[in-house]
């Protein structure tokens with residue numbers, strides 16, 4: 540079927556309306572009528588060519604929420620009319636050790652990204668800035684009642700990206716967690732860590748968003764531009780989640796960790812980072828990374844967010860504002876995620 544979409548025709552060019560073809564619904568496929576698609580910073584990096592050559596035209600969008608319109612005969616998990624979501628991946632081999640463990644995002648054969656990827660049938664994937672998408676049922680999540688669709692869309696990338704390390708490194712009562720950066724990822728990290736029961740501190744460049752940070756669930760807020768922050772908070776945290784995609788002084792942040800503390804990067808700076816190994820061995824600290832999360836964990840995250848009344852803070856826009864929204868994301872002028880009302884695409 541041919542469906543309306545917004546695509547980047549070439550690297551760095553503005554997105555424009557187009558029509559793309561979606562495959563026929565296969566035995567284990569779900570046809571989703573998309574209602575909302577979040578704008579992730581990765582979308583912008585990809586269409587700007589920051590991450591290398593892409594199979595243009597590219598339809599971005601990997602924070603997708605919609606309603607099931609059709610299911611293949613082998614699908615048992617989803618029914619027509621269900622509210623569902625799709626995140627950053629739409630397929631993986633399903634057979635390797637990582638897939639079998641539920642870490643499909645680390646598939647040894649390479650997971651299939653939701654857009655600008657090559658699907659297992661050889662076709663190029665196109666993302667959620669469109670009215671419909673066809674996805675293998677095993678990669679489609681249930682969106683529980685209790686989360687608004689627009690607020691749910693960013694959970695599919697920003698939500699799981701921050702939930703996964705918070706869960707893995709045990710954010711919870713009695714744990715001191717710091718979140719570096721209060722943007723799309725950071726604001727979700729604060730909400731989720733607070734809901735898990737941790738004592739949450741925001742470490743941001745300035746105090747500009749302090750009021751927001753405290754409202755979202757942080758107890759403390761410090762400016763990293765103030766050198767006193769690093770002496771005051773030395774050795775304090777069990778876990779630091781760094782959501783910033785620019786280079787940081789790794790040693791300075793490691794110095795904020797208690798013994799056995801972990802600094803986890805979910806932000807992906809283009810530059811190499813370096814560190815002094817003494818920053819690790821002096822207090823048995825770890826420096827780690829984490830990328831989105833597996834399908835089962837993503838479902839757990841959605842259920843957790845519904846149970847705790849958590850959604851993203853969003854600004855819903857019409858499709859013809861996508862290019863403006865990209866400019867504003869690059870200028871950090873969004874609190875905290877743009878979501879496209881895909882009804883405006885048609």
Ligand SMILES: [Zn+2]
Nearest residue numbers: 579581696697
């Ligand atoms: Zn993303």
Ligand SMILES: [Zn+2]
Nearest residue numbers: 632635638646
């Ligand atoms: Zn695999």
